[in-house]
Amino acid sequence: MQLAGRMSRLGTETAFEVLARARALEAQGKNVVHLEIGEPDFDTPAHVIDAGVEALRTGFTHYGPSPGIPQLREAIAEHVARTRKIDCRPANVVVTPGGKPVMFFAMLALVDEGDEVLYPNPGFPIYESMIRFCGGKAVPVPLRESRQFSVDVEEIASLLTDRTRLLILNSPQNPTGGVMPKEDVAALVEVLRKWPNVAVLSDEIYSDILYEGEHHSVLQHEGMSERTILLDGFSKTYAMTGWRLGYGVMPEAFAAQIARLQTNSTSCTATFTQMAGVAALRGDHGAVRAMIEAFRQRRDAIVDGLNAVPGFRCLRPKGAFYVFPNVEGTGIPAKDLQSRLLEEAGVACLAGTAFGAHGEGYLRFSYANSLENIHEALSRIRKFVG
Numbered sequence: 001m002q003l004a005g006r007m008s009r010l011g012t013e014t015a016f017e018v019l020a021r022a023r024a025l026e027a028q029g030k031n032v033v034h035l036e037i038g039e040p041d042f043d044t045p046a047h048v049i050d051a052g053v054e055a056l057r058t059g060f061t062h063y064g065p066s067p068g069i070p071q072l073r074e075a076i077a078e079h080v081a082r083t084r085k086i087d088c089r090p091a092n093v094v095v096t097p098g099g100k101p102v103m104f105f106a107m108l109a110l111v112d113e114g115d116e117v118l119y120p121n122p123g124f125p126i127y128e129s130m131i132r133f134c135g136g137k138a139v140p141v142p143l144r145e146s147r148q149f150s151v152d153v154e155e156i157a158s159l160l161t162d163r164t165r166l167l168i169l170n171s172p173q174n175p176t177g178g179v180m181p182k183e184d185v186a187a188l189v190e191v192l193r194k195w196p197n198v199a200v201l202s203d204e205i206y207s208d209i210l211y212e213g214e215h216h217s218v219l220q221h222e223g224m225s226e227r228t229i230l231l232d233g234f235s236k237t238y239a240m241t242g243w244r245l246g247y248g249v250m251p252e253a254f255a256a257q258i259a260r261l262q263t264n265s266t267s268c269t270a271t272f273t274q275m276a277g278v279a280a281l282r283g284d285h286g287a288v289r290a291m292i293e294a295f296r297q298r299r300d301a302i303v304d305g306l307n308a309v310p311g312f313r314c315l316r317p318k319g320a321f322y323v324f325p326n327v328e329g330t331g332i333p334a335k336d337l338q339s340r341l342l343e344e345a346g347v348a349c350l351a352g353t354a355f356g357a358h359g360e361g362y363l364r365f366s367y368a369n370s371l372e373n374i375h376e377a378l379s380r381i382r383k384f385v386g
């Protein structure tokens with residue numbers, strides 16, 4: 001079959017390819033420690049599973065409204081109003097199958113051929129993929145170790161042009177764990193005031209996985225809710241990656257446009273899954289707190305362990321469940337180190353370049369794995385680098 005031209009512009013998530021290779025090695029009898037995939041290793045909290053099962057038994061097995069069922073839109077609006085201290089109504093919310101479709105829908109709705117979109121690099125690879133797929137020009141905003149992997153607001157100011165349609169932000173960040181400080185969020189909002197036609201896609205999917213301080217969002221600033229699309233969801237906070245449940249919060253008129261895209265693609269998000277989401281937001285958060293505390297211990301273990309490896313240098317990230325060590329001191333290019341660690345040492349991780357050109361010289365480890373496995377991986381890495 002002859003593929004459409006746009007397919008050549010579509011990227012991918014290398015994590016899934018590395019996972020497939022790791023599984024193939026395991027099938028040959030090799031032991032692999034998995035530090036490549038970005039999903040909590042915890043189970044979905046029991047009361048959330050119960051709510052999903054109960055919903056299946058009580059008739060939530062039909063199509064639902066494209067923007068989401070009223071119960072969940074209401075719960076999300078309350079949650080966002082409370083956590084971001086803004087006015088948020090159900091009409092601002094569109095529920096999607098995972099957070100990812102919010103990226104795709106937002107770009108399909110906003111980006112015309114040749115429009116410029118600023119995105120973090122290294123960053124979640126789907127941003128660049130979707131920008132290019134939609135015909136936009138992907139303009140990287142470099143994230144640097146010297147700034148604790150937070151964006152440089154002056155650099156963003158220098159990259160904005162009359163063609164800029166969208167700025168993508170992500171804090172806490174994948175792949176670096178970097179967090180945007182409050183002062184930088186405020187300074188960025190001031191810069192954006194000079195560019196009223198630039199929309200913002202604020203990917204806050206890791207906002208609950210934070211080890212110090214409070215989460216800060218552009219949305220909290222005067223006037224920003226009129227041009228911001230907040231992306232958030234249940235995958236990470238509630239260990240619900242496979243349920244496929246996320247959402248966007250945006251101006252009401254824009255939400256209606258995004259709902260049209262949903263009608264044209266998925267029709268709606270599975271309704272029993274949405275009922276589980278209501279239970280997640282409204283129910284007990286003890287399991288979430290315990291998970292975050294476990295992540296904090298693992299972060300400390302992996303950061304200390306990696307800093308003891310010759311040629312590795314690793315910051316202690318404030319959020320998400322990733323570390324992004326600098327490995328230039330090993331003298332091995334990141335991509336080669338990724339494949340040698342997998343094939344020769346049995347440790348699956350990702351080269352920084354899987355997240356864009358500015359990731360050269362770094363590796364990403366997801367520490368969503370047990371302390372025991374993290375210690376095993378560290379000892380394998382030490383032996384390999386030797």
Ligand code: PLP
Nearest residue numbers: 038098099100124174233235246
């Ligand atoms: N945004 C970021 C930064 C992510 O890392 C991920 C998942 O890895 C997503 C969005 C997508 O999450 P979901 O599984 O809810 O689609």
